[in-house]
Amino acid sequence: MTTYKAENFPKLQNDLILRVSRGEKGERAPVWIMRQAGRYLPEFHEIRKDHSFFEVCRTPELACQLTLQPIDRYGKLLDASIIFSDILVIPQAMGLEVLMVAGKGPVFTAPLDTPADLVRLTENVDVEKELGYVYQAITLTRHRLEGRVPLFGFIGAPWTLMAYMIEGGGSKTLAKAKSWLWKHPKESHALLQRITDIAIEFLVGQVRAGAQMLQVFESWGGELSPDAFKEFSLPYIRQISNKVKERLAKEGLELVPMTIFSKGSWYGLEDLSESNYEVVSLDWTIDPAFARKMTNDKVALQGNMDPTVLYGGFDAIRETATKMVHAFGKDSRHIANLGHGILPTVDPEALKVYLETVQKVSAEIRK
Numbered sequence: 499m500t501t502y503k504a505e506n507f508p509k510l511q512n513d514l515i516l517r518v519s520r521g522e523k524g525e526r527a528p529v530w531i532m533r534q535a536g537r538y539l540p541e542f543h544e545i546r547k548d549h550s551f552f553e554v555c556r557t558p559e560l561a562c563q564l565t566l567q568p569i570d571r572y573g574k575l576l577d578a579s580i581i582f583s584d585i586l587v588i589p590q591a592m593g594l595e596v597l598m599v600a601g602k603g604p605v606f607t608a609p610l611d612t613p614a615d616l617v618r619l620t621e622n623v624d625v626e627k628e629l630g631y632v633y634q635a636i637t638l639t640r641h642r643l644e645g646r647v648p649l650f651g652f653i654g655a656p657w658t659l660m661a662y663m664i665e666g667g668g669s670k671t672l673a674k675a676k677s678w679l680w681k682h683p684k685e686s687h688a689l690l691q692r693i694t695d696i697a698i699e700f701l702v703g704q705v706r707a708g709a710q711m712l713q714v715f716e717s718w719g720g721e722l723s724p725d726a727f728k729e730f731s732l733p734y735i736r737q738i739s740n741k742v743k744e745r746l747a748k749e750g751l752e753l754v755p756m757t758i759f760s761k762g763s764w765y766g767l768e769d770l771s772e773s774n775y776e777v778v779s780l781d782w783t784i785d786p787a788f789a790r791k792m793t794n795d796k797v798a799l800q801g802n803m804d805p806t807v808l809y810g811g812f813d814a815i816r817e818t819a820t821k822m823v824h825a826f827g828k829d830s831r832h833i834a835n836l837g838h839g840i841l842p843t844v845d846p847e848a849l850k851v852y853l854e855t856v857q858k859v860s861a862e863i864r865k
C-alpha cells in the first residue's frame with residue numbers, strides 16, 4: 499500500500515466551522531451534511547458499482563474520491579468534508595464480520611448472542627494495524643482537499659456499536675441489545691469499556707493522520723430512557739472526549755473541536771453540553787430555542803432540518819430552511835446540517851437549494 503505522509507498539508511482556506519465550534523459567532527452559519535458522500539449522488543454509484551461498500555472503505559484512493567465528490571460538486575456551498583468510512587469498522591476491528599447487503603443495510607454474520615460470545619472478540623486490538631486504512635484515507639484526503647474545507651473524522655459511540663454487535667444489524671426495538679443492559683449489566687459495561695478504549699485510540703489516530711474535527715455518532719441514543727442513557731451511554735461519551743483531549747495534548751497534537759450527535763436524546767442535552775464537546779448536534783424533533791435553553795449557550799449547536807423536507811420541492815425547502823436559520827438566531831453558534839443523514843433518493847439539486855438558502859439567510863441575519 500502506498501503511504502501518504504501526514505505532514506505539509508495544504509493551507510486551510512475556509513476555517514468557518516472551526517471558528518464557530520470554538521466559540522465565535524461567525525459571519526454566517528457554516529453548513530455540511532451528514533452522509534453527504536452517499537447514494538443520492540450519481541457519481542457515488544459510478545464508483546460503488548464496481549466495488550463492495552467495505553472494499554471502498556478499505557481502499558484509501560476510493561474513500562478519498564468519494565469524500566471529495568460532494569466538495570467538488572457543491573464547491574463553496576459546503577464548509578466541511580467527512581471521511582468516507584463507517585461506524586461499523588470498529589466492530590470489524592474487534593473481530594466481527596460485517597457485510598453491507600443491498601436493500602438491507604449492515605449484516606453481522608455472527609452477532610453476539612450472550613456474554614459467553616465475548617470470547618470471540620479480539621483481545622488487545624491493534625488499532626493501527628486493523629484500521630490504518632482509515633488513517634491513510636484521511637491523510638490522502640487532506641492533501642487532495644487542497645485546504646478547501648476542514649476534514650471530519652468520526653466514530654460510532656459505544657452504546658450504538660454495542661447495539662449493532664448484539665442485534666447483528668438494524669432493529670425496530672433493540673430488544674436483544676437492551677435485554678443485555680437489564681440482564682447482564684456488568685458484562686454490558688465491560689463491552690462498552692472495550693469499545694471505548696478502541697474508540698479513543700482510533701480518534702487520536704485520526705487526528706494524527708490529519709482529521710481537523712471529530713464527530714461521535716450515538717445514533718441509537720434515543721432508544722434509551724434518561725436513566726439508562728446516564729448509565730450506559732453518557733459516561734462513555736464523556737470518557738471519549740476527556741481522554742481524546744488528554745491524549746492529543748500529551749502528544750502535542752492539535753486539540754480539534756469535537757461534536758456529539760446523540761439522536762433522540764433531547765432529555766440529555768444539558769448533560770451533553772457539559773461533556774467536553776464543543777458542538778452538540780440536534781435531530782429535527784428538537785426545537786432550537788429549547789436546545790439553547792438546555793445547553794445554556796455553552797456549546798455550538800448543529801442541525802437540524804428534517805431530512806425528508808428535501809422531498810418537498812424547492813419552495814418548501816427554502817421556507818423550512820429559512821425558518822430553521824431564524825430559529826437558531828443570529829446570536830447563536832450554529833452549524834447548519836440536517837437532523838440526520840441525507841436519504842439516498844434525494845435530488846442533489848434539492849440539497850443545493852438547502853445549502854444556498856442556509857448560507858444566504860444566515861449571512862443576512864448577521865449583518
Ligand code: CP3
Pocket residue numbers: 531532533534535536537546551580581582583584585586598600602603604652668715717839
Ligand atoms: O458522508 C458521510 O457522512 C461519511 C460516511 C458515513 C457513512 N456512514 C457512509 C455510508 C458515515 C459518517 C456513516 C456513519 C454511520 N454508519 C452511522 C451513523 C450515522 C447515522 O446514520 O446514524 C450508522 C448508524 C452507520 C451504519 C450504517 N452504514 C447503516 C445503518 C447503513 C445502511 C444505511 C442504509 O440506508 O442502507 C450503512 C451503509 C452506509 N454507510 C452507506 C454509506 C454511504 C450506504 C451503503 C451503500 O453504499 O450501499
